[in-house]
Amino acid sequence: MLLTLSAPVAAQTPEPSADPALWVVKDADTTIYLFGSVHVLKPGTVWFDDEVKAAFDKADTLVLEMVEPDQATMMQKVTTLGIDPDGPPLSEKLAADKRAAYVAAMTANGIPWQALEQFYPWMAGVTLAVAPLSKLGFAADQGVEKILTAAAKQAGKPVEGLETVDQQLGYFAGLPEEQQVAFLNATVAELPDMQKTFDQMIASWKKGETEALGREMNASLETTPELAQVLLFNRNANWAKWIKARLDNPGTVFIAVGAGHLAGPKDVQDQLETLGIKTQRVTKADFGLK
Secondary structure, three states: OOOOOOOOOOOOOOOOOOOOOOEEEEOOEEEEEEEOOOOOOOOOOOOOHHHHHHHHHOOOOOEEOOOOOOOOHHHHHHHHHOOOOOOOOHHHOOOOOHHHHHHHHHHHHHOOOHHHHOOOOOHHHHHHOOOOOOOOOOEHOHHHHHHHHHHHHHHHOEEEEEOOHHHHHHHHOOOHHHHHHHHHHHHHHHHHHHHHHHHHHHHHHHHOOHHHHHHHHHHHHHHHOOOOOOHHHHHHHHHOOOOOHHEEEEOOEEEEEEEEOOOOOOHHHHHHHOOOOOOOOOHHHHHOOO
């Protein structure tokens, strides 16, 4: 799910160029590049170059998980799906010890927990998953989707979404309350290690180390297997079917989805293989680059 941060982050010195993983699926008249994105990055992160930029330049169309709407529209949809009009206050849905940890986590991140009492647990979980990132130096306007969308608009390339905003929010909103509470509790429990976890994930992503990235990005979902099925595996299967159908239309497409969808068991590549479609890792040499 794409998450937006608005807090300003101080500029940093550019780093050496990263080398994130890129794959390709092709037939006689269609080429589809698959790129694992990171939705938030630190300023100065260099990744949009070499084979990634070359593949993007060849593409006729950019495809993302979703085309993000303006902030007002997003907030309206989040509010509509996130408010529980009939249930008890959110904090009362948590066990006593979990409630104390939740209130402490919200307070530590400068969020008045009382303001979310009318919301479903999934909304609080998403809020807490995003809140600390700006303090750690990450910014949504430096994320892969933002950079690619701006580049596509500048180049006159159409931008399409595999899903809609309502679908993405609906994955959370459609969870039974028990699973929403489990997601919230897991998010709270992971907060103390967030900086270490995020730094490890970004380091693996920069190096194109997909096995490590799969373990790191999807580890949090192991404690909520039902959520993993909804947020990860089912979507991977759906996107593989979309890619197979897209191969029937000539042209070149650059797809960017969360890197966790292209790493680990049952990733998009595995799902494509079950459909008889082979993916190939792309290197600089494929574009005559050193």
